Amino acid sequence: xxxxxxxxxxxxxxxxxxxxxxxxxxxxxxxxxxxxxxxxxxxxxxxxxxxxxxxxxxxxxxxxxxxxxxxxxxxxxxxxxxxxxxxxxxxxxxxxxxxxxxxxxxxxxxxxxxxxxxxxxxxxxxxxxxxxxxxxxxxxxxxxxxxxxxxxxxxxxxxxxxxxxxxxxxxxxxxxxxxxxxxxxxxxxxxxxxxxxxxxxxxxxx
Numbered sequence: 222x223x224x225x226x227x228x229x230x231x232x233x234x235x236x237x238x239x240x241x242x243x244x245x246x247x248x249x250x251x252x253x254x255x256x257x258x259x260x261x262x263x264x265x266x267x268x269x270x271x272x273x274x275x276x277x278x279x280x281x282x283x284x285x286x287x288x289x290x291x292x293x294x295x296x297x298x299x300x301x302x303x304x305x306x307x308x309x310x311x312x313x314x315x316x317x318x319x320x321x322x323x324x325x326x327x328x329x330x331x332x333x334x335x336x337x338x339x340x341x342x343x344x345x346x347x348x349x350x351x352x353x354x355x356x357x358x359x360x361x362x363x364x365x366x367x368x369x370x371x372x373x374x375x376x377x378x379x380x381x382x383x384x385x386x387x388x389x390x391x392x393x394x395x396x397x398x399x400x401x402x403x404x405x406x407x408x409x410x411x412x413x414x415x416x417x418x419x420x421x422x423x424x425x426x427x
Contacts, residue, residue, distance in 0.1 A: 224252055225281035229288055236298050249308050255284040257303045259314035263289045265345050267404035285427055293320035300331035313337030313426045315419055317344045337426045339419035346390050348417035349407040355385045361406055
């Protein structure tokens with residue numbers, strides 16, 4: 222939905238200090254927006270969009286905006302703008318375990334509920350790889366035409382002592398856009414009973 226994209230862009234500019242937020246406020250009321258899904262980056266957003274499509278949900282039509290924040294350190298800013306001190310939206314999202322203290326502080330300072338945020342042990346890619354299994358992920362890499370690139374990556378000395386799951390996770394971050402693409406690919410390949418708990422919890426909260 223183009224209007225939701227406009228709202229997302231307006232919030233991103235607002236959070237970056239690009240204006241007073243009048244446009245974001247106007248769009249939030251007009252659409253209307255009722256929930257903001259706060260995610261660390263675009264690969265997480267790709268996974269959420271892929272699972273929504275699998276389940277036949279049009280999040281934008283439901284008044285749900287999926288918002289990549291550009292890093293966990295932005296959580297305080299986004300909760301102030303979108304939570305009780307700002308637009309008053311219900312906030313939900315995903316966070317990595319190591320970033321949980323930042324999320325806790327940001328939500329507390331904004332007076333926002335924490336029960337809509339779900340924690341990934343390392344990150345969402347790690348959760349997806351564990352859910353699918355290394356063999357299936359390697360099959361998907363082959364289907365996507367990236368097998369040669371993966372084999373080259375695995376020959377690097379720094380990768381030899383890492384577990385297969387860790388190597389795959391690092392591989393997805395080695396080329397611009399690859400992590401986003403595989404956020405979608407891995408999620409789309411999940412069977413209904415293998416959706417990682419944090420992602421399942423997030424959708425249950427929407």
